[in-house]
Amino acid sequence: MSVEAQQGIATPRIPAGLGGLLPALTLIGLFFVVPVLALLLRSVTDPSPGLQNYAALLGDGTYARVFFNTFLVAAVVTIVTVLVAFPVAWMLAIMPAALASILFGIIILSMWTNLLTRTYAWMVLLQRTGVINRALIGAGIIDQPLPLINNLTGVTIGMVYIMLPFMILPLVGTLRAIDPMTLRAAALCGASPLAAFRRILLPLSLPGIAAGGLMVFVMSLGYFVTPALLGGTSNMMLAEMIAQMIQSLLNWGLGSAAAFILLVVTMALYALQLRLVGSKRAAGGA
Amino acid sequence: MKLIFAGILAGLMATTAAKADEMVFTSWGGTTQEAQTKSWAEPFAASSGIKVLQDGPTDYGKLKAMVDAKNVTWDVVDVEMDFAIKAAKDGLLEPIDFAAVPKADLDPRFSNENAVGSFYYSFVLAWNKGAVSGEPAGWADMFDTKKFPGKRTFYKWSAPGVIEIALLADGVPADKLYPLDLDRAFKKLDTIKSDIVWWGGGAESQQLIASGEAAFGQLWNGRVFALEKDGADVGVSWNQNLTAADVLVVPKGAGNKDAAMKFLAAATSPTGQAKFAEASGYAPINTKAKAEMPADVVKGLPDAHVDGQINLDMNYWAEHRDEIAKRWYAWQAK
Numbered sequence: 069m070s071v072e073a074q075q076g077i078a079t080p081r082i083p084a085g086l087g088g089l090l091p092a093l094t095l096i097g098l099f100f101v102v103p104v105l106a107l108l109l110r111s112v113t114d115p116s117p118g119l120q121n122y123a124a125l126l127g128d129g130t131y132a133r134v135f136f137n138t139f140l141v142a143a144v145v146t147i148v149t150v151l152v153a154f155p156v157a158w159m160l161a162i163m164p165a166a167l168a169s170i171l172f173g174i175i176i177l178s179m180w181t182n183l184l185t186r187t188y189a190w191m192v193l194l195q196r197t198g199v200i201n202r203a204l205i206g207a208g209i210i211d212q213p214l215p216l217i218n219n220l221t222g223v224t225i226g227m228v229y230i231m232l233p234f235m236i237l238p239l240v241g242t243l244r245a246i247d248p249m250t251l252r253a254a255a256l257c258g259a260s261p262l263a264a265f266r267r268i269l270l271p272l273s274l275p276g277i278a279a280g281g282l283m284v285f286v287m288s289l290g291y292f293v294t295p296a297l298l299g300g301t302s303n304m305m306l307a308e309m310i311a312q313m314i315q316s317l318l319n320w321g322l323g324s325a326a327a328f329i330l331l332v333v334t335m336a337l338y339a340l341q342l343r344l345v346g347s348k349r350a351a352g353g354a
Numbered sequence: 355m356k357l358i359f360a361g362i363l364a365g366l367m368a369t370t371a372a373k374a375d376e377m378v379f380t381s382w383g384g385t386t387q388e389a390q391t392k393s394w395a396e397p398f399a400a401s402s403g404i405k406v407l408q409d410g411p412t413d414y415g416k417l418k419a420m421v422d423a424k425n426v427t428w429d430v431v432d433v434e435m436d437f438a439i440k441a442a443k444d445g446l447l448e449p450i451d452f453a454a455v456p457k458a459d460l461d462p463r464f465s466n467e468n469a470v471g472s473f474y475y476s477f478v479l480a481w482n483k484g485a486v487s488g489e490p491a492g493w494a495d496m497f498d499t500k501k502f503p504g505k506r507t508f509y510k511w512s513a514p515g516v517i518e519i520a521l522l523a524d525g526v527p528a529d530k531l532y533p534l535d536l537d538r539a540f541k542k543l544d545t546i547k548s549d550i551v552w553w554g555g556g557a558e559s560q561q562l563i564a565s566g567e568a569a570f571g572q573l574w575n576g577r578v579f580a581l582e583k584d585g586a587d588v589g590v591s592w593n594q595n596l597t598a599a600d601v602l603v604v605p606k607g608a609g610n611k612d613a614a615m616k617f618l619a620a621a622t623s624p625t626g627q628a629k630f631a632e633a634s635g636y637a638p639i640n641t642k643a644k645a646e647m648p649a650d651v652v653k654g655l656p657d658a659h660v661d662g663q664i665n666l667d668m669n670y671w672a673e674h675r676d677e678i679a680k681r682w683y684a685w686q687a688k
Contacts, residue, residue, distance in 0.1 A: 130684035137687075196505070197567050218551060301510070301552060301686035309683070315415040316511060317679055318444075 104331065107324045114321030121325035131309070131326070138306040138330075141220065141295065142288035145227045149235045149284050150277055152228060157239035157276075158269075162248070175233050183230065187297050190226045191217065194298070222298035227288060234287065235280035242276025243269075282341050286334050306330050377613040380409040381432035384557065385580065386634060390432070390472075390621075393629035398620040404613045414441075417605055421446045426607045429614040430621075432472050435464065435599045436514060439672030442468035448604040454615035460622060461639045463665060469601035470622050471639025473630060476595035476656035476663070477515050480578045481570030482563050483587045490570055492593040493523040497546050504569030507562045510552035512675075512682035514598050514666035516543070519572060522594055528664045536678065540685050552686075563588060575656055579635030592659035598666045599639065631655065 111121050125131045156175075160168045178186070193199045194216040201213040216222055246269065254264040292307040299305070306326060313323035379395055381387040387410055395406035412432055418441075420426045433441070441447050447468040455470060464471030479490055485504055490496065496506050496519070508516045517534055520542040526535070543550075551568045553559040556577045562568040564586045575595070581588050602621060604614045620626050627638035628646035637655045638644065644652050652658065671678070 130687050133687055195565070195567050197565050296554070302688065304683075304687050312679075312683065315413060317676060318414060318418050319676070320415075320418075 104328075108328055110320060111324035111328050114324065121321045122329070124322060125325055125329065134304050134306055134309050135329075137303055138289060141223055141227070141299075141303065141305055142285050142291075144220070144224055145231060145288045146281050146285045148224060148228045149231045150281055153232055153235035153239055153280065154273075154277075156232075157236050157243055160236070160240045161243035161246075175236060178229075179233050183293055186230065187226055187294050190222070190229070190298060194222055194225065217298055218300040220299070220303055222300075223295050223303055226294045226298040227291060230294060231284045231287065234283050238280040238283070239273065239276040242273050242279075246272045278341060278344075282338065286338070289330060289334055375403060375613075376405045376407065377429040377610045377617060378407045378409050378427055379430045379432075379617065380412055380428045382412050383410045386556075386576070386636075387432075389630050389633035393633055394617070394621040394626050397626070397629075398617055402613075402616055402620075404616065406617065417441070418444075418446060421606045424607055426605045426609060428605055429608045429610045430617050431603050431605060432600050433469075433603055434513065435469065435601045435668045436671035436675060438469040438601045438603050439466070439668055440675055441603065442466075443672070446606055448606055448608060448611060448614075450604070450618065451611075451615045454612075455619045455622065459624065459640050459642045461641055463597075464599040464601060464639045469603045470618055472600040472602045472621070473627075473634065473636040474597055474599040474639055474656065475636045476575045476592070476597050476659065477509075477519070477572050478575045478578060478595050479570065479591040479593070480563055480573045480581075481589045482566045482568075483589050485566040485569040486589070489589060490591060492591060493519045496570065496572070497523045497542065499546060499549055502569070505549055505551045505567065506546065507551045507553050507559060507568035507571030507573075509559075509572060510554045510686075512679035514668065514671045515572065515596060517678070517682075518596060518664070518666060522664075528594065528662075531664070532667050532670050534670070534674075534678070536681055540681070543685070574636075576635040579654055583635075592656075592662075594662050594664055595656060595659055596664050596666050597656060598668070 112119060114121075160171060163171075191198070195201070196213040196215075196217075198216075200216065201210075204210045205213065216225070250268050250272070251264050254268050255261075259267065290307050291305065292311065295303060295305045296308050310323045310326050310330075313319045313326065379390070381390055387408065391406075391408060395408070398404065399406050409428065414433070414437055417428065417431060417433075420428065438447065449467050450465075450470055457465070461471060461474070464474055479493065479496065481490055486502060488502070490502055495502050508519075517536065517539045518531055520539040521531055521535060522528065524538060524542040526538070551562060551571075553562055553571070556574055559571065559573050560577050560581055563571055563573065564581060575590075578588060578590050582590075602618055604611060604618075608614055621630075622640055624638075624640050624642040624646055627640040627643035630636070631638045631643060632647055632651050635651075635654060637657050638647075644655075644657065656663065
């Protein structure tokens with residue numbers, strides 16, 4: 069090990085500590101790369117060799133709609149998550165460390181609760197006879213229950229809630245690294261708070277937004293439980309459709325093809341982001 | 355709810371070695387599997403000495419994966435009947451050994467060469483009395499949003515039931531349902547589409563009706579039975595109730611076929627069926643079972659409502675399963 073590491077330092081072409089990566093690479097190779105290849109293979113051989121599964125997926129209005137829905141939901145969730153997470157992250161970045169760590173604890177705590185439990189809790193809150201609608205009707209604010217569930221609204225609320233920590237954490241890292249003096253300097257130069265935000269804080273925090281945003285977007289693309297429970301059938305996302313194909317229709321070829329398309333699109337997006345933001349920044353470095 | 359467990363690899367289950375004194379029974383979980391355990395598995399284990407391990411929920415993808423991989427750890431599986439017919443065609447099931455499983459008293463509607471009945475049930479029209487004024491009299495009322503406003507709930511998945519309900523409501527006579535006129539059914543469903551809340555599993559259907567989230571809906575009679583038992587204020591119409599069945603199958607290459615057949619004999623026996631029906635409110639598929647049941651339980655069974663009862667055509671569904679599913683999900687996604 070240490071010899072390897074020293075050699076790594078001596079000859080820059082072999083990165084140092086490559087040996088330490090072996091366990092992780094083996095795991096990923098065995099349990100990710102191999103299954104993905106098997107998936108790809110099935111998508112072009114089941115039920116018969118050829119590209120008919122891909123042709124069926126890409127040539128059908130319903131599937132196109134589901135693809136569109138998937139990206140629409142992921143995009144909406146990502147945008148709303150950024151908008152909600154930014155002020156929280158900024159507060160966490162500037163508040164005293166002791167207080168911030170308590171608030172961090174609360175945010176992380178939500179991630180320790182079972183996903184299904186949290187989603188069911190949202191059902192209880194959002195449904196027509198749920199807590200929110202009853203309270204609003206009781207207070208005389210609305211007459212008819214608001215449609216908060218079984219539609220895009222329900223999916224967005226439920227998923228933003230689940231995704232928030234994944235956005236807040238990288239964002240706080242980025243924001244903490246920003247020198248607060250830059251904002252003071254801006255104010256001294258006569259910039260309004262809005263201008264300081266737009267021209268200093270926002271550009272400097274972009275790497276964090278990009279890193280968190282990509283993570284949220286990619287996780288949202290493959291999300292299953294929350295859209296299935298809080299969405300309506302017209303908001304069906306790809307993961308649910310794939311589950312139907314695999315589980316209910318036993319059409320594994322088609323399901324594999326759909327899963328592979330999702331994978332390729334996701335990786336393409338990642339590559340695009342690397343190019344736009346730069347690999348170091350996309351990985352969360354400030 | 356079954357879809358929530360999608361993606362769990364069948365291989366995870368593939369470690370149980372087949373032992374002669376042990377077998378695995380797989381069903382849908384919840385109150386149904388509990389009743390099956392109590393009524394079938396426990397007495398069977400006591401009398402035969404064969405230990406019955408429970409697994410679940412039933413997952414058709416997993417079943418196929420096991421058979422394909424020739425590593426079958428499930429010995430008896432509770433599945434929907436239309437799936438059983440399709441699966442038998444695809445070579446996924448063992449034939450039933452009727453030398454070991456007495457056939458004479460089994461309801462012929464729910465058994466064939468590769469499956470014996472598990473229980474049968476009816477789709478009935480149930481409503482929350484607090485959320486509906488008046489009494490819906492039949493399926494047509496579910497499509498009358500003026501007379502009966504409010505959300506209505508239907509079974510979410512492509513399966514026998516909703517298409518038939520739409521056609522009946524549209525005036526198709528019961529004996530002219532098949533072959534299903536899908537265009538007509540979807541046109542009828544379009545008229546109430548925005549008022550539909552879908553239920554994906556039995557517990558969800560109960561929650562929707564009990565809370566009044568949906569005023570009324572198409573429910574499994576056993577789930578309505580359980581709601582009534584819990585004291586929920588629900589009404590039920592058996593008018594044109596639609597029967598369908600769960601069946602028990604043995605996956606091809608099951609590790610413990612002999613034990614599985616013995617289990618099937620016990621599960622379909624008059625006593626096993628009577629006990630299960632009493633616990634679940636679903637109907638026995640053994641015609642001798644009713645003699646062993648209390649009169650008040652018999653009264654609540656689909657058997658007591660054969661007048662106007664319609665048998666959903668499982669053979670038709672097995673044959674057209676994929677093509678209907680494709681249209682069903684396309685329509686839902688619109």
